[in-house]
Amino acid sequence: MRALISIALVWLFGSLALAHAQEAAPYEAGVHYVELTAPAPTQNADKIEVAELFWYGCGHCFSLEPIIGEWKKTLPEDAYFRPVPAFFGGVWNTHGQLYYTLESLDKLDETHQAVFQAIHNEKKRLATQDEIIEFLEPHGIGEKEFKRAWSSMGVRGKMAQAERLSKAYRATGVPTLIVNGKYRIEAAMAGGFEDMLKVAEYLVERERQSN
Numbered sequence: 001m002r003a004l005i006s007i008a009l010v011w012l013f014g015s016l017a018l019a020h021a022q023e024a025a026p027y028e029a030g031v032h033y034v035e036l037t038a039p040a041p042t043q044n045a046d047k048i049e050v051a052e053l054f055w056y057g058c059g060h061c062f063s064l065e066p067i068i069g070e071w072k073k074t075l076p077e078d079a080y081f082r083p084v085p086a087f088f089g090g091v092w093n094t095h096g097q098l099y100y101t102l103e104s105l106d107k108l109d110e111t112h113q114a115v116f117q118a119i120h121n122e123k124k125r126l127a128t129q130d131e132i133i134e135f136l137e138p139h140g141i142g143e144k145e146f147k148r149a150w151s152s153m154g155v156r157g158k159m160a161q162a163e164r165l166s167k168a169y170r171a172t173g174v175p176t177l178i179v180n181g182k183y184r185i186e187a188a189m190a191g192g193f194e195d196m197l198k199v200a201e202y203l204v205e206r207e208r209q210s211n
Contacts, residue, residue, distance in 0.1 A: 027199050033185045040168035040181040048079040048207045050200055053169055053176040055086045056095040061175045062120045064193050065113070071197050079204050086174050087163040091127045097150065098132055100158045104149045111139050179203040 029035040042049040052068060054061040072081035085096035098115065102108045118124040118135055126132050129150070133143050149155060169178050177185040177196055183203050190196040 027202050029183075032190055032195075032199050033179075033183050033203065034170075034189070036168075036170065036178075036182055036184060038168070040165055040178065042181045043082060044080065048076075048180050048204050049082055049178075050075065050079060050204065051082040051084050051165075051169075051178040051181075053084050053086050053166065053171050053174050053178065055088075055092055055174045056098070056115050056119055056126070057091060058174050059120060060187065060193075062116045064175050065116055067193055068197070075204070076208070078208065084162050084165055084178075086171070087159065087166050091125070093159070094127055096162060097155065097159055098126065100155045100162075101146065101149045103158075104152060104155055105141060105145065107139065107141060111136070111141075114139065180207050182207075 027033060042051075050072070054064075068081075075081060083099070085092075085099045087093050087096050095115075099108070099112075102111050102115075115126065115135075119126060124131065124135060126135060129147070133146055136146060137143075168181075169176065169184055171178075171184060171186075173186070175187065175193075175196075177200050179185065179200055180203070185196050185199050185203075187193060187196055190199045
């Protein structure tokens with residue numbers, strides 16, 4: 001009888017310990033996210049950064065965009081969201097340059113979604129300057145204004161910075177989330193788009209508690 005009670009107690013305490021561990025740490029490094037060996041730089045050291053490495057031509061990024069657009073509004077005051085276009089060569093770089101050109105023209109808020117829509121719903125590649133200029137004309141951006149921003153030092157500098165970040169994140173695909181330059185979250189590891197955001201929330205809170 002005593003042996004049965006002992007076994008029951010061992011099982012009970014073991015189950016409670018397991019439940020407590022799962023409650024304390026629902027996500028694990030190497031399982032749900034990757035902890036970077038060398039942290040990547042962030043824009044604001046006083047706040048927690050959630051960066052999204054993305055590409056306009058990525059169908060998954062297009063699907064995630066409206067979800068993450070609402071989610072980023074729920075971030076605490078000491079955290080912020082930062083889109084980072086991926087620079088993996090070819091048209092990826094062209095689209096990254098387009099992103100920073102629109103940002104420099106202060107037209108990103110009204111054109112960011114439109115670029116995604118044009119590529120994925122209207123089947124426009126936006127792979128050349130001529131295609132981009134034609135696309136942007138209805139948005140009030142003229143050819144001269146566009147070309148001046150496109151080749152500006154400011155845009156070139158941000159492109160170089162984003163290219164360095166793409167390497168520092170050690171990402172091989174998009175969309176990818178990076179929390180505070182330390183943790184990389186991929187959909188395949190997290191379990192899907194919604195789960196990526198849950199893991200990000202967990203890591204943001206972890207960073208808050210460690211500060």
